[in-house]
Amino acid sequence: MYNGRDMTELSMMAKTDWNNDELTYFHHSFQQIVPYLNAEGQTIQREIIEEIQNRGGLMKTKGK
Template identity: 75%
Template sequence: MYSGRDMTELSMVSITDWKDEELGYFHQALQQIMPYLNSEGQTIHREIVEEIQNRGGTGQLQL
């Protein structure tokens, strides 16, 4: 179960400073509700996906 920082706190931190666990958790959560996200939520999800790719993909995350 995820017990890290919430989205409010993370929104004040550069996405490059997020932990792998945070990226993985919010990627999965936002992916599940993607059809219901507004443009801001979709942008946040896209930034998360890009950061995961920059770190070598989901297989490389230390969850």
């Protein structure tokens, strides 16, 4: 189970400052609600995906 900062706190930070567990958790969460995302939610999801890709993918995001 995820035990970290919530989206309220994370939304005030650059995605580059999120830790890997946060990226992984919220990536999964957003995948579950894709049909319900508004434009802002879609932008956040895209930024999360881009940051994961910049780090080399989910398999390589352990740690940080």
